Amino acid sequence: MQRRSFGVLVAGIALGLGACGGGDDDAPPKIIIDSDYNTMSDDGQLGVMAAQLQAEGKLQVLGITVVSGNKWLDQGVVEALKSMERLGMGQRIPVYAGENYALSHDWATIEQELAAGAVNDGYYGAWSVQKTAPTAAELVAPSDGFATNTALQPQHAVDFLIDSIKANPREVTILAIGPLTNIAKAMRKAPEIVPLIKQIIYMGGAVHVPGNTTKLAEFNWWFDPEAAQYVVRQPVPQVVVPLDVTDTVQLTTPIYNRIAHGARETAVTKQFKKVMGPGFNGVGFEGDPNYELDVWDTLTIAYLIDPAYATEVSEEYVDVVNAPGQANNGQSIGYATQPAGPTLQKMKVVKKFDNARFFEFYVDLLTRPVPIP
Numbered sequence: 001m002q003r004r005s006f007g008v009l010v011a012g013i014a015l016g017l018g019a020c021g022g023g024d025d026d027a028p029p030k031i032i033i034d035s036d037y038n039t040m041s042d043d044g045q046l047g048v049m050a051a052q053l054q055a056e057g058k059l060q061v062l063g064i065t066v067v068s069g070n071k072w073l074d075q076g077v078v079e080a081l082k083s084m085e086r087l088g089m090g091q092r093i094p095v096y097a098g099e100n101y102a103l104s105h106d107w108a109t110i111e112q113e114l115a116a117g118a119v120n121d122g123y124y125g126a127w128s129v130q131k132t133a134p135t136a137a138e139l140v141a142p143s144d145g146f147a148t149n150t151a152l153q154p155q156h157a158v159d160f161l162i163d164s165i166k167a168n169p170r171e172v173t174i175l176a177i178g179p180l181t182n183i184a185k186a187m188r189k190a191p192e193i194v195p196l197i198k199q200i201i202y203m204g205g206a207v208h209v210p211g212n213t214t215k216l217a218e219f220n221w222w223f224d225p226e227a228a229q230y231v232v233r234q235p236v237p238q239v240v241v242p243l244d245v246t247d248t249v250q251l252t253t254p255i256y257n258r259i260a261h262g263a264r265e266t267a268v269t270k271q272f273k274k275v276m277g278p279g280f281n282g283v284g285f286e287g288d289p290n291y292e293l294d295v296w297d298t299l300t301i302a303y304l305i306d307p308a309y310a311t312e313v314s315e316e317y318v319d320v321v322n323a324p325g326q327a328n329n330g331q332s333i334g335y336a337t338q339p340a341g342p343t344l345q346k347m348k349v350v351k352k353f354d355n356a357r358f359f360e361f362y363v364d365l366l367t368r369p370v371p372i373p
């Protein structure tokens with residue numbers, strides 16, 4: 001699939017446009033990508049996949065709203081702007097800056113949680129880099145430089161979320177692939193948008209498996225537990241892609257090689273090799289043929305395009321613990337029936353994926369021509 005010719009790609013675009021002309025039922029899904037963006041880890045990969053799908057007429061990205069998480073906000077913004085510019089999509093997919101800090105979770109609270117017995121399982125994202133947001137001088141350029149022709153949108157991400165949802169009632173899917181600070185702020189500022197959201201598809205939570213930041217909590221929902229608890233309790237159709245499934249989807253060296261060392265080298269495959277090659281241990285795919293890495297955020301966009309990528313899904317009432325200073329802060333819990341207490345939302349919890357089919361989708365989109373025509 002990565003060898004598809006340019007001619008075939010153009011034909012695909014024409015077909016896609018033709019298929020959208022018949023009315024709203026055939027219109028491509030409208031999405032907002034709410035992301036703790038990075039150059040070419042899972043958020044950056046999802047950005048590429050979304051842009052290629054938009055070019056093909058299969059979805060419409062209203063915007064990327066950046067939030068702190070993997071990186072502090074401004075570093076994520078730098079990487080999102082360059083990501084879209086690298087693809088030739090800087091004028092077609094706008095980038096909005098959102099919230100810099102979690103609603104109430106800060107480093108002093110995290111230290112209390114560690115003292116209270118939260119077991120560090122290793123990944124603290126932005127907080128691993130520094131404890132407060134970077135200054136402009138501290139921002140790091142992607143290896144191919146800062147964006148030069150792609151400007152950040154002047155509107156705040158929270159207001160963009162509100163306006164976009166109101167302008168497209170019951171049409172917007174949010175791919176929530178970072179901490180939920182932006183989304184919680186938008187819902188608190190304009191509660192009337194809640195029933196107007198078509199659905200939220202999260203990468204977040206560890207419903208019946210251990211966490212990856214603490215032993216109990218998954219990173220995205222741990223980073224801002226107050227926001228996560230607020231958002232998951234809202235009456236919106238919700239799907240969660242938690243660690244339960246991402247623990248079972250591994251990028252292996254043969255699949256890595258199809259992208260990093262495939263037939264067509266592009267600005268995307270070069271960044272993929274540079275970012276993913278060393279893995280998390282500095283040896284990674286380039287040095288260890290048995291190296292594997294879990295796949296996280298990109299599962300959400302496959303699910304959006306075709307829910308049948310999920311081969312096992314349960315329906316559960318999912319909650320997030322918001323207990324600042326306590327060892328279980330940020331833990332997610334799934335209940336088979338509605339427990340006593342606050343009203344929870346029944347959501348679809350993805351448990352298993354069609355991994356082989358997913359990786360064909362993934363490799364295809366990450367190896368298409370760049371810049372996107």
Ligand SMILES: [Ca+2]
Binds near residue numbers: 037042070178
């Ligand atoms: Ca993410």
